[in-house]
Amino acid sequence: MDQINKTLHRPKKHMVGSLPEVVRDMAKKRPQILALAKKYGTPFYLVDDENLEDSISGFENAFREHIQESKFFYAIKANPYPHFLRRAVHHGWGLDASSGRELKLALDSRAKKILLTGPGKTEAELKLALKHFRNVILNIDNFSELARLGKLLRRKKIRIRAGVRIFSSIHGSWSKFGISLSDLQRFWQKSRSMPGLELQGIQFHTSLNLGPERYQQIIAELGKYLKTKFSAQMRSEIKFIDFGGGFFPDRVEGYYPWSHHYPWMFSGGEKPKPEARYYITRAASPEQYASGIGTAITKHLSPLGKHEYFGEPGRIVATRAMHIVLSVLDVKQNLAITDGGLNMMGWEFGKEFYLPIVNLTNFSDKEMRFTLYGSLCTPRDLWGHYIYAKKITEGDVIVIPNQGAYRFALAQEFIKPIPPVYILK
Numbered sequence: 032m033d034q035i036n037k038t039l040h041r042p043k044k045h046m047v048g049s050l051p052e053v054v055r056d057m058a059k060k061r062p063q064i065l066a067l068a069k070k071y072g073t074p075f076y077l078v079d080d081e082n083l084e085d086s087i088s089g090f091e092n093a094f095r096e097h098i099q100e101s102k103f104f105y106a107i108k109a110n111p112y113p114h115f116l117r118r119a120v121h122h123g124w125g126l127d128a129s130s131g132r133e134l135k136l137a138l139d140s141r142a143k144k145i146l147l148t149g150p151g152k153t154e155a156e157l158k159l160a161l162k163h164f165r166n167v168i169l170n171i172d173n174f175s176e177l178a179r180l181g182k183l184l185r186r187k188k189i190r191i192r193a194g195v196r197i198f199s200s201i202h203g204s205w206s207k208f209g210i211s212l213s214d215l216q217r218f219w220q221k222s223r224s225m226p227g228l229e230l231q232g233i234q235f236h237t238s239l240n241l242g243p244e245r246y247q248q249i250i251a252e253l254g255k256y257l258k259t260k261f262s263a264q265m266r267s268e269i270k271f272i273d274f275g276g277g278f279f280p281d282r283v284e285g286y287y288p289w290s291h292h293y294p295w296m297f298s299g300g301e302k303p304k305p306e307a308r309y310y311i312t313r314a315a316s317p318e319q320y321a322s323g324i325g326t327a328i329t330k331h332l333s334p335l336g337k338h339e340y341f342g343e344p345g346r347i348v349a350t351r352a353m354h355i356v357l358s359v360l361d362v363k364q365n366l367a368i369t370d371g372g373l374n375m376m377g378w379e380f381g382k383e384f385y386l387p388i389v390n391l392t393n394f395s396d397k398e399m400r401f402t403l404y405g406s407l408c409t410p411r412d413l414w415g416h417y418i419y420a421k422k423i424t425e426g427d428v429i430v431i432p433n434q435g436a437y438r439f440a441l442a443q444e445f446i447k448p449i450p451p452v453y454i455l456k
């Protein structure tokens with residue numbers, strides 16, 4: 032605790048990183064957000080349509096430029112709020128669903144192309160996918176699922192398109208998902224004899240990437256495997272390669288020197304710099320991800336045949352598209368309690384991660400040291416230790432920008448209800 036306090040109170044000039052562009056964006060939207068807070072009361076989630084549009088088109092333009100035959104499927108799990116799905120569909124995107132619940136959301140938003148990916152698909156989920164075989168491509172997870180699917184297909188007169196999920200030598204604990212690349216040939220041959228199944232794709236996914244390197248490694252491994260283990264006929268049957276999601280956005284949040292939640296944080300690796308109060312997470316731009324992946328595709332996969340390339344981005348689309356808006360209820364010495372708690376985020380995020388927090392009422396583009404808590408009955412219900420503010424007083428409207436991914440999706444009714452969602456046009 033002493034160490035944490037020492038870190039928190041380090042002089043400002045030693046802070047590593049800051050997020051001025053995030054604060055500027057909030058300053059620009061300040062009048063509308065304050066008006067919404069006045070009209071509806073707080074707390075609430077705020078969909079930022081302008082940022083959503085920018086994220087969708089920024090990703091799409093970057094990937095189209097480097098990978099011509101690319102198609103995008105927004106990963107619903109990042110934020111299933113129907114507006115997000117509708118906007119992705121409006122842009123001609125498909126949707127990536129990971130359960131029957133998400134598949135229903137995708138069907139409701141009239142997506143023409145839906146991937147059903149994910150482990151542990153139940154019979155009811157598979158049946159729902161088969162019912163909508165014209166719109167759904169199944170990413171099959173494993174041999175058992177293939178067998179269950181085979182049984183269901185025997186009674187039907189349809190053909191469903193499918194891919195198979197693989198894991199490679201770099202997947203580590205993520206090898207819970209899919210089959211080993213070394214089993215791909217066996218899987219491919221087995222599925223050929225299955226009436227009603229048209230296996231035409233290969234899918235993989237890695238999470239929390241900060242750059243294109245891991246996509247490139249898997250693409251190289253896959254290319255080598257297909258070249259040596261697949262016959263020319265089998266290679267010609269591959270219509271799509273799906274490189275999943277996992278694109279972390281640049282400069283939206285950070286982490287404290289004591290954090291160890293993600294693999295690239297400090298646990299066991301590089302030692303935190305003693306002068307740091309927090310670190311800003313840096314990641315590649317959509318352009319850099321796309322160019323890196325495009326280069327690997329040109330080298331390792333394009334020579335093997337003509338494919339479409341699918342991406343399943345969630346986080347990079349959703350992050351900037353939703354903010355959390357709260358008010359200060361009680362001010363104590365150097366801390367305040369707000370009316371929204373971490374049940375809005377689903378877990379104790381503020382302990383590990385630095386989030387920019389902006390006081391819209393007493394706004395400043397300078398950050399001050401001040402601890403902001405939520406209203407749940409636990410000291411872990413903490414928003415953060417620094418605020419962009421002149422001062423903090425009762426009734427101040429506070430925004431936590433860029434909380435669109437894996438927060439609303441994880442929200443839970445714990446002590447307090449899940450607050451409403453409004454849209455900032």
Ligand SMILES: Cc1ncc(COP(=O)(O)O)c(C=O)c1O
Pocket residue numbers: 106108109127148149236238239275276277278279343344345346347
């Ligand atoms: C199969 C699959 N596709 C896409 C995604 C979306 O990932 P992200 O939100 O990191 O882009 C995930 C997330 O876990 C996933 O498991």
